[in-house]
Amino acid sequence: MKSRTQRSIIVVVLTLVVGTLLLLFFLQRPGLVLVLRDQQTGKVLASIPVEEGEQLTYRWIHSAEFIPWIEEFTIQKDGSFRLNTIKVAGFGAGIPENKGVTSVKDGMVVMEQLDQVFGKIRWIHSQTALTSITVGDTIFITGEDVPHHIPVELTIEGVGTIWPRYPLTK
Template sequence: KRIMKSKTRVVLPGVLIIAMGALLFSFLNQGPGLQLVLSDQETSQVLFSLPVDTGDEVTFHWIHSFEHIPWIEEYSIEADETFVLHTISVAGFGAGIPENKGVVAIEDGMVVMRSIEERFDEIRWIHSQTALVSITLGHTTFITGEDVEHHLPVELSIKGTRTLWPRSLLTK
């Protein structure tokens, strides 16, 4: 009996320490998930946020400020809290429009550039209520151009508990 009690005194605290460590790791690793966040570049004030998952699609719908033609950019949300630009579709060429990114084709009157695969930690711009039509997450409108103050410097980013870990550990 005495041997059994001493083994319990040694084993039970070890098991408790391991269980608590696993619970803490699980809590830090899971967290509340990822958020798509639009914030003011100068003050870091969050203007809008929405829960997202890895693989979700974010689409910018623009009207080119000079050419006045549609411009659509399609990104995916990555596990390392970055955006990957896959496709740009634009109704023509003009000032600031890339001419040769990825695989280029003409589809339904639009110049479509696919397989771009450029990675961005965040997307920054000086907001225009007339140039931005909307940003959508799948089929859900995240914001419209009118939702944000005209000429406000903004930043779109992905935030989550994963930012507790150095990004270099996530990408290795």
């Protein structure tokens, strides 16, 4: 009788373990996640699921020239950012003058075919300089969404893991 009870307990435990593992497997959302993190604390400030090939657009105002600056990246399968295009409303301090193929379109200097790859993007955040970071047509963050003058880091993470969407913190 004791042996039968022990076998029943073992079967129940194994069933629970296998069931839990199957549940975790089916709850996984394999894919990439764009993550904005405080560099000093490691705290996740915002995250959003993304896909390989999606366009990430970083819009900001140049701090010395006060002109719009737009950078367009493609999200890569390996978790990197491929810089394809820079659009700037003029030239001045810190603006590259010999990148890729340069033309003027709609009043903006456009540098295309840049093909530069970045594993992460780091900056000291400015609520007044950053206009927005978007993925496709979705606004990921605006300048006001993140505390002023903190060092932040933008990465792509989470391949094949369960990754919750973090709300923005203000």
